[in-house]
Amino acid sequence: MRVFVAGASGAIGTRLVPQLIDAGHDVIGTHKSPGGAERVRALGAEPVALDLLDPRAVRQAVLAAEPDAVIHQATALADMKDFKNFDRTFAQTNRLRREGTDALLAAAREAGVRRFVAQSFASYRNAREGGPVKTEADTLDPTPVPAMRETAAAMRYVDHSVSEAGGIVLRYGAFYGAANDGLIEPVRKRLFPIVGSGAGVTSFVHLDDAAAATVLALEHKLAGVYNVVDDEPAPVREWLPVLAKVLGAKPPRHFPRWLARMLAGEVVVMMGTEARGASNAKAKRELGWTPRYASWRDGFAAAYASLGSAERRISGAAVRTSRSPS
Numbered sequence: 001m002r003v004f005v006a007g008a009s010g011a012i013g014t015r016l017v018p019q020l021i022d023a024g025h026d027v028i029g030t031h032k033s034p035g036g037a038e039r040v041r042a043l044g045a046e047p048v049a050l051d052l053l054d055p056r057a058v059r060q061a062v063l064a065a066e067p068d069a070v071i072h073q074a075t076a077l078a079d080m081k082d083f084k085n086f087d088r089t090f091a092q093t094n095r096l097r098r099e100g101t102d103a104l105l106a107a108a109r110e111a112g113v114r115r116f117v118a119q120s121f122a123s124y125r126n127a128r129e130g131g132p133v134k135t136e137a138d139t140l141d142p143t144p145v146p147a148m149r150e151t152a153a154a155m156r157y158v159d160h161s162v163s164e165a166g167g168i169v170l171r172y173g174a175f176y177g178a179a180n181d182g183l184i185e186p187v188r189k190r191l192f193p194i195v196g197s198g199a200g201v202t203s204f205v206h207l208d209d210a211a212a213a214t215v216l217a218l219e220h221k222l223a224g225v226y227n228v229v230d231d232e233p234a235p236v237r238e239w240l241p242v243l244a245k246v247l248g249a250k251p252p253r254h255f256p257r258w259l260a261r262m263l264a265g266e267v268v269v270m271m272g273t274e275a276r277g278a279s280n281a282k283a284k285r286e287l288g289w290t291p292r293y294a295s296w297r298d299g300f301a302a303a304y305a306s307l308g309s310a311e312r313r314i315s316g317a318a319v320r321t322s323r324s325p326s
């Protein structure tokens with residue numbers, strides 16, 4: 001197939017393009033920033049500069065590419081730091097999820113594209129009641145934390161508009177597996193605490209596993225929503241100490257809810273204490289997907305072991321230096 005990947009230069013795009021090519025597809029990959037073209041070309045795809053918020057440009061790019069399939073992987077999350085003003089942090093991504101999806105769907109329809117796959121998100125969205133793990137058929141949180149209302153609505157928009165149009169929505173878990181993952185620095189600096197009971201559940205997925213599920217989704221004929229997460233949704237109090245250890249960091253701090261609320265906002269409190277995880281049974285059953293890293297336990301170790309030993313070497317050297325006589 002000729003596959004048009006919007007967002008080919010991002011965290012998931014750069015893992016996906018080589019897997020698509022290995023599976024025998026030709027890939028046209030878009031980037032937004034000027035430096036992206038070389039990155040996309042080096043992955044083996046034909047690069048196209050594109051702003052997904054410009055519908056005319058999207059139409060032109062998709063029609064010119066004459067693809068059989070379109071995959072929407074564009075987000076704008078590189079500076080994701082302020083969780084207190086969550087919707088503000090996600091504003092551009094929310095536009096990519098609404099306007100970007102609309103533009104790609106319209107262009108795909110006009111170009112006679114047969115397959116459409118879009119990125120969505122599985123963690124922190126489920127109703128905060130009942131058991132710790134939810135399926136695609138379970139209710140999403142009917143009253144999201146106010147600071148993330150627009151973000152929750154934008155994700156629902158992708159889920160609904162893409163599946164209504166006959167496409168496939170992949171609700172990925174929280175990504176990990178790259179040297180610049182967003183969790184690494186906060187965990188190393190002990191800025192990521194266990195909040196309250198630490199019972200909030202996260203579903204993770206290794207980037208390579210997320211890419212593998214996406215390649216399989218392309219071959220799948222039925223429209224719908226799929227959780228692409230690993231086999232072990234886990235509470236923060238379980239996974240965070242393991243991650244800190246793998247990274248060679250000190251164990252995480254414990255914050256009471258009120259302190260976390262004051263410092264980081266209600267969204268962080270919800271994620272740390274009430275969030276529910278997601279089941280991957282449907283993706284396994286219907287897409288024939290099996291994650292290589294069934295648990296974040298193995299995945300963190302594989303992805304970060306070398307970073308952790310580097311950290312231990314650096315801090316060991318720092319201790320020796322500070323003890324050396326001047």
Ligand SMILES: NC(=O)c1ccc[n+]([C@@H]2O[C@H](COP(=O)([O-])OP(=O)(O)OC[C@H]3O[C@@H](n4cnc5c(N)ncnc54)[C@H](OP(=O)(O)O)[C@@H]3O)[C@@H](O)[C@H]2O)c1
Nearest residue numbers: 007009010011031032033036051052074075076077174175
């Ligand atoms: N499920 C998850 O946990 C999840 C999901 C998404 C991202 N993240 C995390 O967020 C961090 C940042 O993600 P990222 O590295 O993928 O970067 P990103 O800034 O989110 O960019 C993703 C892709 O979208 C493209 N893009 C951005 N704005 C666009 C626009 N207006 N029109 C068209 N394309 C646009 C980017 O192009 P350029 O590269 O040219 O800017 C890139 O190809 C990573 O650590 C990642 O793991 C996590």
